[in-house]
Amino acid sequence: MSDLEEFQKEVGITDQVAVQGGRTHWNVGGSLGEGVRVVLPPVGIDSFDPSEMTVSVKAGTQIEDLNNELSIHRQEVGLEGTRGSTVGGALVVGRDSIRRNRIGSIRAMLLQAEYINAQGKIIKAGGPTVKNVTGYDLCRLLVGSLGTLGLISQVILRTRPLPEESIWLQGEASPKKVREACFRPSSLLWNGREAFVQLEGYGADVKSESSKLKKLGFQEQGKECPIEIPEFRHPSVSDINLEEGVVDVYNSIYYSSKEPKTLKHTDEVLRLGRRMREMFDPEGRLNPNRDPYKAGP
Ligand SMILES: Cc1cc2nc3c(=O)[nH]c(=O)nc-3n(C[C@H](O)[C@H](O)[C@H](O)COP(=O)(O)OP(=O)(O)OC[C@H]3O[C@@H](n4cnc5c(N)ncnc54)[C@H](O)[C@@H]3O)c2cc1C
Known part of the structure; x- marks a missing residue:
C-alpha cells in the first residue's frame, strides 16, 4: 500500500x-x-x-x-x-x-x-x-x-x-517615496516613522535600486528582515495608529501585538461559505469547529 x-x-x-x-x-x-x-x-x-x-x-x-x-x-x-x-x-x-x-x-x-x-x-x-x-x-x-x-x-x-542577491534597507522615507524611487521591491514595511525595504533579483539590478534608496538616506541592513514583525494580522486601513506594529504595504496587512477583533463579513458571503462547506462535507467531518471566516486576513 x-x-x-x-x-x-x-x-x-x-x-x-x-x-x-x-x-x-x-x-x-x-x-x-x-x-x-x-x-x-x-x-x-x-x-x-x-x-x-x-x-x-x-x-x-x-x-x-x-x-x-x-x-x-x-x-x-x-x-x-x-x-x-x-x-x-x-x-x-x-x-x-x-x-x-x-x-x-x-x-x-x-x-x-x-x-x-x-x-x-x-x-x-x-x-x-x-x-x-x-x-x-x-x-x-x-x-x-x-x-x-x-x-x-x-x-x-x-x-x-532564487534571487542572485537579496538585501534589506532601512530609512526615514514614506512608503510613497520608496515606491517612486524603486521599480519593484520584494517587501515594503512601514512602522509609521521608517520604511524597511527588501530588494531582490540580479546583483546589478539590486545595486542600482539600492543606490536610489541610499540617496534618500537609507542604509543597508543585511539579508535578514531588520524589524521584528508582531504576531497578529489585521487588515490595513489608513487611520491605523502606528504607535506600535508594522504595515506590510504591498499586502495591506497591519501586524500588531494586539489580537484583532473578529472580521465582519456580509450575511450573503457567510451563507455562501456555509452552503459550500455543507456540500463538500455534509456531516461536518473535516476540521470541525475551524472557521476560515474567523481566521483573519
Ligand atoms: C508565504 C508564507 C509566508 C509565511 N510567513 C510566515 C512567517 O513569517 N511567520 C509565521 O509565523 N508564519 C508564516 N506563515 C504561515 C506558516 O507557513 C504557517 O506555519 C503554516 O501556515 C502552518 O503550517 P503547519 O504545518 O504548522 O500547520 P498546522 O499548524 O499543523 O495546521 C494549521 C491548520 O491547517 C490544517 N492542516 C494542516 N495540514 C493540512 C493538510 N495537509 N490538509 C488539510 N488541512 C491541514 C490543520 O488541521 C490546521 O487547521 C507564512 C505562510 C506563507 C504561505
Whole structure:
C-alpha cells in the first residue's frame, strides 16, 4: 500500500478528523474541540524537474526541507513559515508572504492538489502544468480553507529561481517615496516613522535600486528582515495608529501585538461559505469547529 493510500485509510469514512502539520498555526480559525481524530499527512518529495520549474511534494513535507532541496538547483517555492511548518499547513492557512511582490500569491503557486474528501475518496484538482485548468478552480479553493473542504495529501507547486542577491534597507522615507524611487521591491514595511525595504533579483539590478534608496538616506541592513514583525494580522486601513506594529504595504496587512477583533463579513458571503462547506462535507467531518471566516486576513 502506498503512503497516500495509507493516509486515505487513516482518514477513513467515519468520525470527525483533522490533519496535523507542524502545529505552528494549529488554532487559527478556532480550536478543534474534543473527540476529533488527528492524522498525519504523508511526507516526501516525489519529483522535481528543475527545467519545468514544478515540484510534486507530499503535504506533510516541511517547507524548510523542500526549500533546502530546491536550493541545490537555485530554486525555491514561495511558501514560508516558522520552523516545522508543512506544505499542506501553509496552503490551507493560506497566508501570503511579505515577499509576495516577488514570489506571487500562495494561490498562484499551487498547480494541482490531491486530497481526501469527506467521503474518504481521493480527488485530484488542477493540473501539473501552468495552463490546463478549465471550469472552477477547485484546487485553489483549498487555499485558506483550513482543511474544511478536503485533507490534502499531495500537491504540485510552481517553483521560482532564487534571487542572485537579496538585501534589506532601512530609512526615514514614506512608503510613497520608496515606491517612486524603486521599480519593484520584494517587501515594503512601514512602522509609521521608517520604511524597511527588501530588494531582490540580479546583483546589478539590486545595486542600482539600492543606490536610489541610499540617496534618500537609507542604509543597508543585511539579508535578514531588520524589524521584528508582531504576531497578529489585521487588515490595513489608513487611520491605523502606528504607535506600535508594522504595515506590510504591498499586502495591506497591519501586524500588531494586539489580537484583532473578529472580521465582519456580509450575511450573503457567510451563507455562501456555509452552503459550500455543507456540500463538500455534509456531516461536518473535516476540521470541525475551524472557521476560515474567523481566521483573519
Ligand atoms: C508565504 C508564507 C509566508 C509565511 N510567513 C510566515 C512567517 O513569517 N511567520 C509565521 O509565523 N508564519 C508564516 N506563515 C504561515 C506558516 O507557513 C504557517 O506555519 C503554516 O501556515 C502552518 O503550517 P503547519 O504545518 O504548522 O500547520 P498546522 O499548524 O499543523 O495546521 C494549521 C491548520 O491547517 C490544517 N492542516 C494542516 N495540514 C493540512 C493538510 N495537509 N490538509 C488539510 N488541512 C491541514 C490543520 O488541521 C490546521 O487547521 C507564512 C505562510 C506563507 C504561505
